Amino acid sequence: xxxxxxxxxxxxxxxSLRLSCAASGFTVSSNYMSWxxxxxxxxxxxxxxxxxGDSTYYADSVKGRFTISRDTSKNTLYLQxxxxxxxxxxxxxxxxxxxxxxxxxxxxxxxxxxxxx
Amino acid sequence: DIQMTxxxxxxxxxxxxxxxITCRASQSISSWLAWYQQKPGKAPKLLIYKASNLESGVPxxxxxxxxxxxxxxxxxxxxxxxxxxxxxxxxxxYSTFGQGTKVEI
Numbered sequence: 500x501x502x503x504x505x506x507x508x509x510x511x512x513x514x515s516l517r518l519s520c521a522a523s524g525f526t527v528s529s530n531y532m533s534w535x536x537x538x539x540x541x542x543x544x545x546x547x548x549x550x551x552g553d554s555t556y557y558a559d560s561v562k563g564r565f566t567i568s569r570d571t572s573k574n575t576l577y578l579q580x581x582x583x584x585x586x587x588x589x590x591x592x593x594x595x596x597x598x599x600x601x602x603x604x605x606x607x608x609x610x611x612x613x614x615x616x
Numbered sequence: 617d618i619q620m621t622x623x624x625x626x627x628x629x630x631x632x633x634x635x636x637i638t639c640r641a642s643q644s645i646s647s648w649l650a651w652y653q654q655k656p657g658k659a660p661k662l663l664i665y666k667a668s669n670l671e672s673g674v675p676x677x678x679x680x681x682x683x684x685x686x687x688x689x690x691x692x693x694x695x696x697x698x699x700x701x702x703x704x705x706x707x708x709x710y711s712t713f714g715q716g717t718k719v720e721i
Contacts (some may be wrong), residue, residue: 601707606659
């Protein structure tokens with residue numbers, strides 16, 4: 500099992516970004532998948548989840564600005580981030596959930612998003 | 617929202633010590649709690665799930681206990697490889713993490 504995030508970078512406030520998480524060793528669409536983030540020097544924050552049945556949920560802090568999705572043909576998870584704010588600066592991790600329990604058994608290495616003018 | 621509070625924030629111990637980290641939930645979460653270890657610059661690693669179940673491949677010196685609102689992660693004999701920050705996570709309602717406990721050796 501491997502998860503590899505890409506797409507991070509330096510972006511101006513108000514901008515948009517799409518993060519990708521390429522999976523190998525398992526099928527993304529057959530698993531609950533999540534995005535989490537960690538601001539520099541801070542703790543972990545759950546951001547979003549997508550169920551096998553396409554239901555999605557978001558933390559209040561990102562609702563309406565972030566969209567989680569997946570591409571079955573590419574076995575890849577995405578996070579579309581719009582209207583970026585300085586407080587969105589963080590390392591973003593994708594993670595696989597164990598069955599339908601909301602704990603995370605495999606994590607990617609993370610991708611850094613820096614929001615600054 | 618369910619708040620998770622860990623103590624202590626920092627823990628300094630010696631190799632071979634028995635150490636414990638406490639995690640308290642703002643309301644009962646039954647046993648829906650996980651523990652993770654994060655080393656500097658790395659992703660978190662799952663150690664314990666459902667409060668006391670040891671993840672496959674994790675050394676048996678790690679153990680978890682508790683239910684309801686109070687939980688404990690114990691390392692029976694601290695090893696140099698155990699340095700890092702430890703986080704608890706509730707998954708009773710959505711998901712929230714504690715603020716972390718940094719273990720120094």
